[in-house]
Amino acid sequence: MPLTPPTVLVIAGNDPSGGAGIAADIQAVTAAGAHPAPVITALTVQDTVNASAVEPAPPELVAAQAAAVMADIPVAAVKIGLLATAGIARAVAELLAQHPDVPVVLDPVLVAAGGARLAEDELVDVVLERLCPLTTLLTPNALEIRRLAPAGNSTAERTATLLDAGCDWVLAKGGDETDQGAEVVNTLYGAGAPQVFRWPRLEGSFHGSGCTLASACAARIALGEPVDTAVARAQALVHGWLERAFRPGRGQLVPLRRPR
Amino acid sequence: MPLTPPTVLVIAGNDPSGGAGIAADIQAVTAAGAHPAPVITALTVQDTVNASAVEPAPPELVAAQAAAVMADIPVAAVKIGLLATAGIARAVAELLAQHPDVPVVLDPVLVAAGGARLAEDELVDVVLERLCPLTTLLTPNALEIRRLAPAGNSTAERTATLLDAGCDWVLAKGGDETDQGAEVVNTLYGAGAPQVFRWPRLEGSFHGSGCTLASACAARIALGEPVDTAVARAQALVHGWLERAFRPGRGQLVPLRRPR
Numbered sequence: 311m312p313l314t315p316p317t318v319l320v321i322a323g324n325d326p327s328g329g330a331g332i333a334a335d336i337q338a339v340t341a342a343g344a345h346p347a348p349v350i351t352a353l354t355v356q357d358t359v360n361a362s363a364v365e366p367a368p369p370e371l372v373a374a375q376a377a378a379v380m381a382d383i384p385v386a387a388v389k390i391g392l393l394a395t396a397g398i399a400r401a402v403a404e405l406l407a408q409h410p411d412v413p414v415v416l417d418p419v420l421v422a423a424g425g426a427r428l429a430e431d432e433l434v435d436v437v438l439e440r441l442c443p444l445t446t447l448l449t450p451n452a453l454e455i456r457r458l459a460p461a462g463n464s465t466a467e468r469t470a471t472l473l474d475a476g477c478d479w480v481l482a483k484g485g486d487e488t489d490q491g492a493e494v495v496n497t498l499y500g501a502g503a504p505q506v507f508r509w510p511r512l513e514g515s516f517h518g519s520g521c522t523l524a525s526a527c528a529a530r531i532a533l534g535e536p537v538d539t540a541v542a543r544a545q546a547l548v549h550g551w552l553e554r555a556f557r558p559g560r561g562q563l564v565p566l567r568r569p570r
Numbered sequence: 571m572p573l574t575p576p577t578v579l580v581i582a583g584n585d586p587s588g589g590a591g592i593a594a595d596i597q598a599v600t601a602a603g604a605h606p607a608p609v610i611t612a613l614t615v616q617d618t619v620n621a622s623a624v625e626p627a628p629p630e631l632v633a634a635q636a637a638a639v640m641a642d643i644p645v646a647a648v649k650i651g652l653l654a655t656a657g658i659a660r661a662v663a664e665l666l667a668q669h670p671d672v673p674v675v676l677d678p679v680l681v682a683a684g685g686a687r688l689a690e691d692e693l694v695d696v697v698l699e700r701l702c703p704l705t706t707l708l709t710p711n712a713l714e715i716r717r718l719a720p721a722g723n724s725t726a727e728r729t730a731t732l733l734d735a736g737c738d739w740v741l742a743k744g745g746d747e748t749d750q751g752a753e754v755v756n757t758l759y760g761a762g763a764p765q766v767f768r769w770p771r772l773e774g775s776f777h778g779s780g781c782t783l784a785s786a787c788a789a790r791i792a793l794g795e796p797v798d799t800a801v802a803r804a805q806a807l808v809h810g811w812l813e814r815a816f817r818p819g820r821g822q823l824v825p826l827r828r829p830r
Contacts, residue, residue: 313816314816314817314818315816315818315826317588317818324584324592324608324610324635325608326607326608326609326610326635326636326638326639327607327638327639327642327643328577328596328605328606328607328608332584332592332596332608333596333606333607333608336588336592336593336596336597337596337597337600340597340600340827340828341828345588345816345818345824346588346593347586347587347588347593347818348584348585348586348588348592348593349586350584350586350610350613353610353627353631353635354635355631355634355635355638356638357638357639357641357642357643358642358643359642362638363634365627365631367613367625371613371615371625374615374623375584375586375613375614375615376586378586378587378615378616378617378622379586379587379617379819381617382587382617382618382619382819382820382821383587383617383618383818383819384819556573556574556575556605557574558574558575558577558605558607558643559639559642559643559644560642561642564605566575567600568600568601568829569828569829
């Protein structure tokens with residue numbers, strides 16, 4: 311009997327294009343070496359260009375899906391993507407508070423890559439007040455950092471607010487900051503001095519790169535790597551998948567989330 | 571730029587254990603060499619033992635997800651799993667009738683592995699009357715063959731009914747017929763004489779093996795293989811994934827759907 315891969319409970323919306331959302335999570339967790347257990351928060355109508363509808367599930371149905379998994383399978387890490395409503399976020403926080411030892415990677419999905427707003431304002435409050443205290447690793451992009459911590463004057467100041475809210479680590483992603491020029495600079499804040507990761511900026515625009523990175527981080531944490539090691543390893547995996555990205559439709563590129 | 575994998579539109583329910591349903595489809599399509607575009611028909615509350623709830627999506631939301639993909643991405647094959655309601659089945663049939671050249675693999679999911687009934691009787695009628703005429707390859711197990719064609723006296727007779735209903739090919743799967751002893755015998759009916767495939771019966775009970783095989787068939791058809799070649803190749807892939815299966819929870823084994 312082969313080794314049993316550790317299970318990552320993935321809480322996210324479905325993107326029918328297969329570029330982002332639960333498909334990205336399932337592929338990334340699998341390719342990074344773990345078993346994905348998918349809990350769906352919302353169905354979206356979406357293609358590789360943008361999202362046109364978001365239909366959230368009832369919070370109790372999201373909680374029931376996750377509770378069924380957690381009662382049956384030892385969950386080694388949780389990855390949270392689109393929560394869609396404050397009610398779902400509260401239901402998820404309530405469940406996770408009963409499992410304080412399970413590491414949580416929270417990708418605070420607030421807008422779709424095409425710009426469509428995916429989250430109501432109340433959700434931002436629940437993320438800060440209820441989910442950040444349960445979060446091991448938060449993975450916001452620059453837009454999300456500004457929406458979660460609007461008062462700060464710099465990324466470092468805003469990130470400090472998110473660490474104060476209770477996140478153990480914050481990976482501030484620079485992929486959408488195109489004034490960084492030929493590099494993408496991601497900075498990991500948490501224990502010790504910030505760790506800076508620099509990656510060659512790839513041409514084109516990618517659908518689902520955020521979901522992909524957060525899921526790869528969760529998988530590596532589930533495999534037992536320390537958070538900073540997992541973050542470094544996950545970025546290397548994702549960079550490889552982005553280098554091999556393809557364009558299935560008229561819109562953005564999709565990372566090829568497969569072992570080489 | 572690497573080759574673009576062909577897209578398989580996958581229409582199925584979500585199983586939060588990650589053993590069956592859309593996660594099985596996404597992993598199997600990916601590992602078999604294609605890009606999965608997932609359309610969700612229903613959320614289920616389910617673990618590796620059995621399903622306790624099925625919450626179907628509104629038919630128009632299922633159709634909208636699929637239509638968004640088909641307007642954006644050239645779809646090379648469609649794989650249909652759990653349809654859950656007659657309304658969803660009718661909506662899917664209506665959409666697919668507009669794309670008569672796209673091959674369709676239909677896995678007629680009617681009961682969960684643990685025995686929970688996943689389909690109402692009216693759905694069986696819609697499958698026979700509306701979907702079979704659009705189906706390239708039907709992949710029923712022995713229970714499903716008996717439910718779809720109760721009048722026949724043998725698998726061959728029952729399969730003839732399903733070919734008459736309009737399916738081009740029927741792969742009658744023997745995995746659940748334990749009186750076959752040490753072998754699993756699958757038989758492909760369609761053009762020419764039936765083709766018999768024999769596989770060593772593996773120990774244990776598997777969650778999601780049906781979804782996995784149908785998705786692998788769809789991926790190989792999407793890659794351009796003739797149906798009988800695709801069916802042979804998909805079985806070989808799935809047999810390898812079943813040999814490496816693992817037990818994430820208290821219940822059934824889950825195939826390790828990853829390239830070696």
